[in-house]
Ligand SMILES: CC(C)[C@H](C(=O)O)[C@@H](O)C(=O)O
């Protein structure tokens with residue numbers, strides 16, 4: 294009976310390289326997990342390198358408008374060596390994050406049983422990075438003068454607003470309440486004194502509303518050490534756009550490879566759809582070879598479900614992934630084999 | 640006969656916390672290594688937290704003028720939890736790096752025999768980070784409006800000049816010629832398109848003068864992965880001020896702790912003295928307990944000697960350190976014991 298299941302439209306943007314291989318598996322997992330609970334229809338968007346090379350379009354306005362009307366977005370990966378760095382990233386991926394005001398970039402890191410960490414003694418790794426997604430050095434507010442001459446000056450500007458920072462700080466403390474109740478602010482406030490000071494003041498302010506949550510601070514350089522020397526110290530890491538980008542890739546490596554790391558670009562006020570994507574890139578070197586691990590993409594489908602309120606359906610995906618990794622994580626399998634194995638467990 | 644040994648004046652700035660415990664050992668190693676080769680006199684500078692708390696002085700002009708007249712600087716560490724983040728760092732450490740135009744921040748990372756890396760399979764790690772030292776986000780070119788209100792905006796500006804970038808790029812290629820002839824540029828040119836594009840263009844330009852040196856590029860996020868998954872791929876890493884700060888701390892962790900990592904802030908044109916310091920901080924948690932490892936400070940004395948042209952004297956320190964670590968690296972020793980052990984081998 295359709296009247297009891299809710300209906301949602303999901304925008305699917307496979308993107309480039311292995312994005313195209315892993316995203317169908319995320320969609321299949323979504324579909325299967327939602328059976329009897331929600332009804333999804335999908336709108337496929339042909340965006341990324343091939344489209345750009347074909348007709349020069351990166352994110353046409355009408356397509357963005359259609360994406361804005363969906364309930365959530367599944368994205369694969371964007372980037373292609375044939376295209377100058379920045380064009381697709383800024384024109385498509387970052388444009389969506391910014392235009393859809395996805396101010397929380399949520400990136401869990403967990404060391405699964407069955408995965409070999411590159412660390413000799415990894416300990417229990419289970420933390421979430423709450424990365425700000427709409428400000429900082431990602432604004433595109435730089436410029437250059439006398440380009441190509443000996444007198445060239447190029448700038449990049451990090452813009453941080455109390456409005457933008459406070460909302461993501463609050464999100465981190467709320468998330469910590471559902472976890473081990475600890476927030477670590479990561480910044481470089483001994484050098485970036487203007488932005489760092491504001492981040493710290495807003496953490497101090499918001500923390501007063503969450504007396505059960507403890508919080509501390511780490512410089513970004515020290516945090517990269519802790520991720521290697523003592524990653525289990527972290528519960529919720531709260532940080533800005535650039536530091537979050539760096540820390541989550543390092544974290545992905547520490548938990549055995551970004552092949553297991555999913556992420557959500559979340560508009561926590563729900564004015565626009567949120568977007569879910571693996572944190573890995575398009576990996577041109579292994580693209581088209583049915584080699585990429587679809588696990589991170591499948592885990593991002595679980596994040597999508599959780600975001601829409603389907604906690605049980607999300608938990609079914611998570612449990613299937615966890616069991617799959619524990620049993621078969623160390624075997625070499627094709628993209629499709631991993632996808633089939635995970636779906637079979639759901 | 641004094642007339643055959645060259646005379647040098649070394650400014651010694653022990654700074655804060657463990658800086659005060661390790662710097663005397665760096666000075667002793669310097670003294671011993673230079674015996675019969677060079678004659679050093681030392682000027683001690685009481686700069687850092689205690690001085691600041693005592694009389695409010697951070698880097699008085701006349702003292703900076705005296706420092707400028709020396710031949711090289713030995714620095715310990717700067718920073719104290721009693722003082723707001725940024726005051727000493729920017730007023731003393733970064734002020735010296737900038738005023739003395741120390742545009743090459745040279746940071747070798749080597750996994751010594753006898754040191755346990757936190758990585759399960761570290762491989763042969765031996766690379767150098769060439770970090771730009773006088774530009775980027777470290778310029779202090781940010782600001783804030785409506786501070787403390789809901790409408791606060793705080794900015795940080797990364798300033799990059801062709802002049803400043805090209806000279807450090809050239810230094811990296813020259814250094815690569817003396818090593819394994821490979822340079823990896825690390826940046827985030829898919830997001831920081833203005834600065835990233837300039838860095839890449841200048842690398843491409845300078846590389847034409849060094850046809851024997853191969854070069855590649857890695858985004859900063861990917862580089863933090865490689866440092867964990869495949870650190871032996873790197874020979875010379877060339878990067879900007881902030882990325883260099885982050886990568887060298889992570890690299891320090893990967894080679895078994897920043898206790899073994901020395902650094903030079905080098906004015907490669909020799910208009911002003913260069914400065915040598917361990918990359919670790921003042922470590923207030925273990926300060927005053929005779930626990931800090933003086934190895935990194937001692938290795939920075941070797942870098943100082945090499946900078947002044949005393950390669951053999953530098954090699955004596957390096958060899959003593961290497962032998963000490965190989966034999967005793969895993970034993971728990973006091974600061975003074977490690978210092979004595981290394982000196983005894985020289
Ligand atoms: C592709 C790139 C623009 C992006 C970023 O820097 O945010 C990626 O690295 C990520 O982490 O999602």
Ligand SMILES: CC(C)[C@H](C(=O)O)[C@@H](O)C(=O)O
Pocket residue numbers: 483484514717718728729732733884918
């Ligand atoms: C203390 C701090 C300002 C400094 C830096 O960021 O450069 C330190 O982290 C370093 O790496 O030497």
